[in-house]
Amino acid sequence: YKWPDPNFDEIEDVYALQQGYAARDFAINVMPCVEGGDGEQHAATWLRSSFHDFFAYNAAEGTGGIDASIFFEVHMPGNDNNLDFNDTYINFKPFHSTRVSASDLVALSVVTLHSACGGTTKIPYRYGRIDADQASQFELPSTSESIESLKDKFAKAGFNHTEMIALVACGHTLGGIHPPGEEETEPDDGHQGEDETEDHDDEEEHEEEEEHEEEEEHGPDHVEIPHIVFDSTSQTFDNQIAIEYLDGTTQNPLVIGENATTNSDLRVFSSDGNKTITELASSFETFESRCSKLFSRMIDSVPRTVTLSEELQVIDLKPYVELALDSAGQYHFTGRVRIRTTPGAGIIDDLWDFEVSIGYADRDGVWSNFRAPAWYAGDAYGLYGESFAFFEFETLLSSKGISKFNIETSVPSTGEKILYDNEGGDYPMEDSIIYEKRQSCVSRTIVNSKRDMTVTVAVHQNRTSEPVMLHFVRPEARDGTVVPRLRTEIIEMEKTTQRKGNYVIYKTPLSLGVNLWRTSLDIVQRGDNPVKLEFLRTERCPEVDDDDRNA
Numbered sequence: 209y210k211w212p213d214p215n216f217d218e219i220e221d222v223y224a225l226q227q228g229y230a231a232r233d234f235a236i237n238v239m240p241c242v243e244g245g246d247g248e249q250h251a252a253t254w255l256r257s258s259f260h261d262f263f264a265y266n267a268a269e270g271t272g273g274i275d276a277s278i279f280f281e282v283h284m285p286g287n288d289n290n291l292d293f294n295d296t297y298i299n300f301k302p303f304h305s306t307r308v309s310a311s312d313l314v315a316l317s318v319v320t321l322h323s324a325c326g327g328t329t330k331i332p333y334r335y336g337r338i339d340a341d342q343a344s345q346f347e348l349p350s351t352s353e354s355i356e357s358l359k360d361k362f363a364k365a366g367f368n369h370t371e372m373i374a375l376v377a378c379g380h381t382l383g384g385i386h387p388p389g390e391e392e393t394e395p396d397d398g399h400q401g402e403d404e405t406e407d408h409d410d411e412e413e414h415e416e417e418e419e420h421e422e423e424e425e426h427g428p429d430h431v432e433i434p435h436i437v438f439d440s441t442s443q444t445f446d447n448q449i450a451i452e453y454l455d456g457t458t459q460n461p462l463v464i465g466e467n468a469t470t471n472s473d474l475r476v477f478s479s480d481g482n483k484t485i486t487e488l489a490s491s492f493e494t495f496e497s498r499c500s501k502l503f504s505r506m507i508d509s510v511p512r513t514v515t516l517s518e519e520l521q522v523i524d525l526k527p528y529v530e531l532a533l534d535s536a537g538q539y540h541f542t543g544r545v546r547i548r549t550t551p552g553a554g555i556i557d558d559l560w561d562f563e564v565s566i567g568y569a570d571r572d573g574v575w576s577n578f579r580a581p582a583w584y585a586g587d588a589y590g591l592y593g594e595s596f597a598f599f600e601f602e603t604l605l606s607s608k609g610i611s612k613f614n615i616e617t618s619v620p621s622t623g624e625k626i627l628y629d630n631e632g633g634d635y636p637m638e639d640s641i642i643y644e645k646r647q648s649c650v651s652r653t654i655v656n657s658k659r660d661m662t663v664t665v666a667v668h669q670n671r672t673s674e675p676v677m678l679h680f681v682r683p684e685a686r687d688g689t690v691v692p693r694l695r696t697e698i699i700e701m702e703k704t705t706q707r708k709g710n711y712v713i714y715k716t717p718l719s720l721g722v723n724l725w726r727t728s729l730d731i732v733q734r735g736d737n738p739v740k741l742e743f744l745r746t747e748r749c750p751e752v753d754d755d756d757r758n759a
């Protein structure tokens with residue numbers, strides 16, 4: 209692994225840093241696996257969304273499969289205007305970008321919820337899926353279908369009779385049915401994801417905002433009625449679904465329903481004389497390992513035109529750095545080093561006997577004698593017991609800037625030191641164009657249904673002859689789906705008369721949709737020494753606290 213790796217770093221972060229300090233928090237809606245305050249068990253919804261996305265797979269033709277087309281299909285028969293699937297995308301939205309497709313998030317959701325709900329056999333995660341831009345043509349399984357017809361449909365998707373029985377049991381270990389009577393409100397015109405009417409100071413926290421978005425898409429009258437669950441441990445990934453089916457205690461509404469026509473789980477489980485379901489009931493381990501394999505095949509069912517990556521392996525040591533200029537034009541070099549601490553696989557034995565420091569070289573490549581010490585700041589957690597420690601540093605640089613850095617770890621008690629130099633080339637650092645993150649934040653205030661941001665960069669005075677271009681990824685609401693289209697706008701940045709030390713400030717004002725502000729941008733300058741600051745993520749401005757406001 210050589211840092212930075214544009215095609216890998218973002219997905220690796222989303223995958224690895226599921227919870228904890230400086231985490232990306234993809235797992236936030238499924239850890240714990242239980243029903244949330246909104247009455248929805250997101251883990252179950254995510255799994256069902258993924259299954260329905262997958263089910264358009266045509267194994268023989270190599271079409272369909274996991275491509276996020278589900279988010280165009282919420283109104284099709286079998287999905288029945290199930291707006292929970294929209295909620296699934298709303299959970300994913302903060303992670304969807306030009307670097308991480310919605311369909312890679314659908315696949316990741318299965319791995320994440322599996323781990324969150326107690327699954328222990330690691331499902332390998334591969335990425336590289338490409339999103340569909342329309343609904344697929346296919347039929348979902350229905351509870352009133354004959355077993356032959358169900359077998360045909362699963363066979364088309366590449367799963368034989370035994371695999372079908374197991375996959376249904378693996379799926380229905382979570383969640384249940386929403387009884388009739390629950391009203392799913394129809395969204396107005398499918399033009400979702402953006403609120404045009406609000407005009408107020410929006411100061412919600414991350415999660416509250418998600419809820420707020422959900423409300424917009426459901427309408428305020430949406431009421432969730434509790435599940436009728438498939439087994440007595442509907443919030444745990446286990447084989448209770450099979451055990452209870454066999455011992456006669458099952459309350460599974462698709463087994464004991466009054467209308468035999470719609471008892472599809474009974475029809476499926478009994479269709480081989482209970483052979484498969486008996487195997488699954490025999491031990492948690494059998495259930496576990498078979499479900500992991502089947503889920504793995506399900507999420508890796510992708511169109512023939514897609515090439516998936518190798519299994520994602522988390523990185524042992526990864527830097528996250530920033531360069532900022534203060535008003536006097538002095539460089540502040542700050543950041544974090546993430547170090548893997550997973551028991552048995554990490555590179556730290558004892559956090560309290562471990563030190564990290566950063567060395568750096570100036571613009572001319574001359575190394576400083578000083579190494580900036582980094583201090584332990586907190587832990588983050590991944591899936592299946594993965595863990596990381598973050599070390600943070602902050603230092604001022606000389607007026608000669610920076611071109612590269614390295615990272616040294618040491619164990620004081622033994623004197624052992626390891627120098628990480630990015631596979632020999634050191635970690636590159638750009639100082640000729642600096643992204644002014646704080647000045648570029650997205651306003652919390654909504655004016656005329658928009659949020660403003662002013663992309664601001666500082667360009668070294670020796671570099672101002674070539675134009676500085678902003679490649680801004682604008683998420684656009686579109687009809688028929690909650691998933692915005694990500695369209696890149698290329699804009700020449702305006703050179704201002706403002707300066708900071710040896711730097712000239714460039715700006716581009718932008719106006720963003722209320723709920724369409726989470727995105728990314730690149731800053732590009734061509735010429736003899738091209739510069740590209742890639743995948744800078746937009747951030748909301750810090751909240752003004754009451755003391756400041758009252759002052």
Ligand code: HEM
Pocket residue numbers: 249251252253255256259349350351358375376378379380382383384385386387435472476
């Ligand atoms: C014969 C094939 C299948 C049929 C007929 C079927 C049917 C259903 C039905 C009617 C519901 C209740 C939906 C609701 O009321 O909200 C449901 C829920 C669910 N299904 Fe299936 N299903 C099948 C296969 C699968 C498979 C293969 C998976 C996953 C691998 C799966 C995962 C789920 C999950 C997790 C839920 C619970 C959703 C929640 O609690 O919100 N299903 N299924």
